[in-house]
Amino acid sequence: MxxxxxxxxxxxxxxxxxxxxxxxxxxxxxxxxxxxxxxxxxxxxxxxxxxxxxxxxxxxxxxxxxxxxxxxxxxxxxxxxxxxxxxxxxxxxxxxxxxxxxxxxxxxxxxxxxxxxxxxxxxxTEPMADALQMVRKAQLKDNENVVVYGVGIIGLSVIQALLSQDKAIGKIVAIDISAVRLKKAKELGVYCVNPLDGDVVEQVREICGTTPVSFPPSNPPSVDVVIDCAGYIKSMKSESPLQTALYMVKGDAIGRIVCFGAYESDLAINFMPVIDKQISIIGSQGYASEDLVIALEMMRSGKVNxxxxxxxxxxxxxxxxxxxxxxxxxxxxxxxxxxxx
The missing domain is CATH 3.90.180.10 (Medium-chain alcohol dehydrogenases, catalytic domain)
Structure with a gap:
């Protein structure tokens, strides 16, 4: 063969x-x-x-x-x-x-x-099933704001999964450097941020507003969840998506980061925001078996394209x-x- x-x-x-x-x-x-x-x-x-x-x-x-x-x-x-x-x-x-x-x-x-x-x-099907698990692990509450970092097939699948939820989702923000991928995300009806256009945290703050943290004082965007589908690629010239996510999410034990994107090597991280803001970091690998069936039914019914x-x-x-x-x-x-x- x-x-x-x-x-x-x-x-x-x-x-x-x-x-x-x-x-x-x-x-x-x-x-x-x-x-x-x-x-x-x-x-x-x-x-x-x-x-x-x-x-x-x-x-x-x-x-x-x-x-x-x-x-x-x-x-x-x-x-x-x-x-x-x-x-x-x-x-x-x-x-x-x-x-x-x-x-x-x-x-x-x-x-x-x-x-x-x-x-x-x-x-x-498999990337759609992965996305369904990530959204499930995020444990979204009504009207929470979500950032999806990296909108290749996985990130766009996450957006499709978010939009299919039977609950009110707040603002969804897609982050990527690819104009083609951001265009597709925009067609799905979400906000888009390109790191090439300036500071990512500031761009997200303009979209979502802020939720100040009292101690130690900081002023992060009003982001409840970041779903990191990008991971770490050695050729990245800016901070890793995980580092940016740590600066971006809310404090007071509200902010959650779901990590899915793989890492090409080790990298240094300023971990203090995890302690200062009591951030929850949740790993996600793969899917539950029923997610494969759900993903295919979403395709069959036209719920996702x-x-x-x-x-x-x-x-x-x-x-x-x-x-x-x-x-x-x-x-x-x-x-x-x-x-x-």
Missing amino acids: KAGVFKDPYDLVAEDGIEVPEIEANEVLIEVRACGICGSDLHMYRHNSHRGVLNRVSKSGKEIPGHEFSGVIRKVGADVEGFAEGERVVGVGMGGFAEFVPVPCNPFQLVKIPDGVSFQEAAT RNDLITHQYPLADIDKAFSAQMSPEAIKVMVLPTEA
Whole structure:
């Protein structure tokens, strides 16, 4: 089969002649129709970050990335129940940049695609599920203001999840340096801030107002929650999003920061705002199994439009071009299409 093989930073190529994976009794073999490039894939692509957990290693030792994919079941293991050959499914596992990939049968990694949802839409299920968990962990109260830091596919998914809540949300502010991504966020109806336009905290203060902290005295914006989808990229020239978030959120044990974006390396942080303002920092990784089903139903019902977030498509043979495109500020979600219907 053909697969995208990661060798070293900036060295990811499509190779032929790789063995089709064998499946275990509790696995299915998926013929992959669409696989999205994740931000964590880019961390690995640039700096080898998280390499050990982002690739499926074939029997011949080839490292195959890709974990956001959809396709058709072509083989079913002896112990698998509830799934059959020919069914359209979302898979979550390593090795999705390939014509075929094995996936264990469990509710965290395998779910059926509803009628009316395309393979490319379905390949955005995992980031939508991640967003649903982040919003749940934020424990929003009515009319609270939320800042979403980084509005690639994950941040825009968070905005979609926020807008789908059955409660009154205050102001939602999107922060990014990409004009394309901010334009998409604005189309969703939220406020937008570009760090290239000036001090981020001041721009957010103009939108949300202030909520002074009495001791030690400070005047942060009136931001209840920051959801950090950006993490830390070595090429960042300004303070990390986490540091800015610590300066930005409210005090008096109200401010919360949900951290999701990955880190390419260690970085220095002024942690005193956590103590001074009694900030809660909440980590979020992945999703609850039911979030996959909820995400797909949101697509099926039209509650969210995922097609609008897919900006580029490439065949598997051009996976190197696909990764270059995903690193550009014009990209939101880049899809690699290993096989055709």
